[in-house]
Amino acid sequence: MSKSKRPAADEIIRYEKDRKTRIATITFDRPEFLNAPTSDARLRYADVIRAASVDDDVKVVVIRGVGDDLGSGADLPEFMEGIDEPEKRLRELRVDDPGLGVNYPPKNTFRNGATISGWYANVQAGNRPLQELKKISIVEAKGYCYGWHFYQCADADLVVSSDDALFGHPSFRYYGWGPRMWTWVQMMGLRKFQEMVFTGRPFTAEDMEKCNFLNKVVTRDQLEAETQKYALACARNRPVDTVYMQKVFFEIYKQHQGEYMGSLLSAFFESMGSGVANDDSGDLDMMESIDSGLAAAVNANDDKFPPDFRLSKKNRKKPK
Secondary structure, eight states: OOGGGSOOHHHHEEEEEETTTTEEEEEEOOGGGTTOOOHHHHHHHHHHHHHHHHOTTOSEEEEEESTTOSBOOSOHHHHHHTTTOHHHHHHHTTOOOTTTOOOOOOTTSHHHHHHHHHHTTSGGGTSSGGGGOSSEEEEEEOSEEEHHHHHHHHHSSEEEEETTOEEEOTHHHHTSOOTTHHHHHHHHOHHHHHHHHHHOOOEEHHHHHHTTOOSEEEOGGGHHHHHHHHHHHHHTSSOHHHHHHHHHHHHHHHHHTTHHHHHHHHHHHHHTGGGOOOSSTTSOOTGGGTTTOHHHHHHHHGGGSOGGGOSOHHHHTSOO
């Protein structure tokens, strides 16, 4: 998608709240691009989460997507543009004030990649803001729940899912790492998460329910009503002050497990990707796939795997 056609951040990340129920709703609204957030949209998402955390009118935050999917991850083409356009990186890092005169680290330095990878561990970057939300978060999962959208599922307090949802990260196929890996280990358990990483296969809602990753799985036509039922139950429970105290307890528990440290560790390994040598010329490589389109390369690579290991819903229906 061309830069000029990308919607504004407030069009991709919609926010509304019901003062009577104290339920706020964040909606990912870019279905024609599988709800992929731009860099600006991720920054807005972080701001919206922080606002909801402070807002006395809000006790519960519901997160959902328009269309058939929660989402298939961030806008990778836009991210890759930042390799040749340092000003994009500076804007995402919120240090693009001309008066500061910031010069982004040049290509072929460790800091070039590590700076942006490390930024993703910061809640203001929009990858893990739910970790610091002092209200109850509920994700309504459906269809693709990949990449950045998978982050939100793992970081949320509760997840209600349709039975057709798929969870995972395409990065395990094209790169090998994902920024929220430590959290996924904690949520899924080591044995099953290792299977996801080493095979690269997406997990179904049934798989994830067995991992205790999901709170409830229902059919697609029941999803919205079931999510609302959970949201209302949470909103009608203890006062907002109590919710704040409960969230502090769980935040301390997760930091004791190393949630933030895990983000920093994943960021370091992602920054070392240039040191990986392919086994042969047929291996999928993110950097080599930029010119042809990373999404297209990942999709074409799907055919190498058994149908139930493929990432694309369309490709999963193809015969071997």
